[in-house]
Amino acid sequence: MPSLALHHVSIITADLATSLPFYRDVFKLAEIPRPNFPVKGAWLACGSLQIHLVVHPEGTFRRRPFVDRNDWHFAFRTDDFDATLERLEALGFREDLPEDHPNYLLVSRIGLAGFPQLYLRDPDLNVIEINGAP
Known part of the structure; x- marks a missing residue:
């Protein structure tokens, strides 16, 4: 192939x-x-x-306003996870917000995949991962 x-x-x-x-x-x-x-x-x-x-307003959109990292998502990789997290926090994204808050962050500093990961949502509730994968 x-x-x-x-x-x-x-x-x-x-x-x-x-x-x-x-x-x-x-x-x-x-x-x-x-x-x-x-x-x-x-x-x-x-x-x-x-x-x-x-x-595409008729498209398939999430209905639940929660981060579900097991559902469809895409991932950005960063070479500086801590700086990326700091930037998001400066923009108002935080871990201590209620899970249904638009700026809620789900952060795994030692992810099961072997590198740090965080998850947030866009305005249409699409889940976005940012990780520090090698």
């Missing part, structure tokens, strides 16, 4: 005006040119990969 490499992750959103600033500001992702598709959206650069936000 020919080799494969991940190109992008597509994330549905009900409201681009809320999701785009979240991904751009929280994760410091730069918006990149996107073809003029009939469906609204935005593309963001993430290293050599991309995050595609697609407006």
